[in-house]
Amino acid sequence: MQDILGHLQRLGMSGYEAKAYVALVAAGRPVNGYEVAKRSGVPRSTVYETLGKLVARGAAFEVRGAADATDYRPLPPEALLDRMRREFDGSVDALRDALPAVAGAPEGHLIHNLKDGGALLDRAEDVVAGARRGLVLSVWPQEMARLDGPVRAAAGRGAEVSVMAFGDLGDLGGPRGGERIYEHRYSAPEAVLADLGYRLLVVVGDRREAVVGGFGGDGSAWGIYTADPAVALMAAEYVRQDIALQILAERVGGDELNRLFATDPGLLRLLGRR
Structure with a gap:
């Protein structure tokens, strides 16, 4: 019940309006204000004002009851939710055009x-949801569990999606649509985790915004969001280079790649081994 009330409030109802509407739905028949107050916990002093607001928003209707009294019945939940969705989508569409028109020029990116981890995953999901042309991720199964649905949706709307997965994604790995998923095998995920000490998450949308962060084994998390295209490009290239290295290891073999890293002067210098 608390979840229902909370969701109705997030969609624009006051606490009293949500309680009164749920009471009307639960009654299954027209009821008067006194009974709504008794069923919902809305104070009798404000129940008729609350019902009036529901009527004004179209979520309830007045009907004539016994002795010409006024009873109330709800708009059916399916119809209410459809209406709320239309109104919400209409407002989002209007604001999508209106807000950029009044926005001042940013002083910087x-x-x-x-x-924390919740804020990190929330912002990562925002980046995934905003991607229209390209989406690049470096992710572990623990975080992909949260991002899987939005990533699939991004691929479904035509974004080119590339995922570097540290570990077997299981059901999260397929069946997929337009995504390309590469499992990091050249360095075992356990070795990467032991080396870094945390699970690195990189999410880049359209090379214009990025989230980079880490999740520690103790439940700690850190991260940043940036809309600096230069930083986003660097983050995307980091993941792409990791994917390229994985493809190269599969083509030439891990042993040959290890030999090159151990003997080539240029690679040794880049790796800081000489």
């Missing part, structure tokens, strides 16, 4: 810290 947005960048901010993400203080």
Whole structure:
């Protein structure tokens, strides 16, 4: 019940309106204000005002009851939710055009810290949802569990999706649509985790915004979001280079790649081994 009330409030109802509407739905028949107050916990002093607001928003209707009294019945839940969806989508579409028109020129590219794992995944999901042309991810199964649906949706709307997976994604790995998923085998995920000490998450949308962060084994998390295209490009290239290395290892073999890394002067210098 608390979940229902919370969702109705997030969609624009006040706490009293949500309680009164749920009471009307649960009654299964027209009821008067006194009974709504008794069923919902809305104070009798405000129940008729609350019902009036539901009627004004079209979520309830007045009907004539016994002795010409006024009873109330709800708009059926399916119809209410369809109406709310239409109104919400209409507002989003209007704001999509209107807000950029009044926005001032930014003084600099947005960048901010993400203080915990929830904020990090929320912002990562925002980047995935905003991607229209390209989406690049470096991700572990724990975080892909949250991002899988939005990633599939991005591929479904035509974004080119490339995923570097540290570990077997299982059901999260397929069947897929337009995504290209590469499992990191050249360095075992356990070795990467032991080396870094955390699970690195990189999400880049359209090479214009990025989330980079890490999840520690103790439940800690850190991260940043940036809309700086230069930083986003670097983050995307980091993942693409990792994917390229994985493809190269599969083509020439891990042993040959290890030999090159151990003997080539240029690679040794880049790796800081000489």
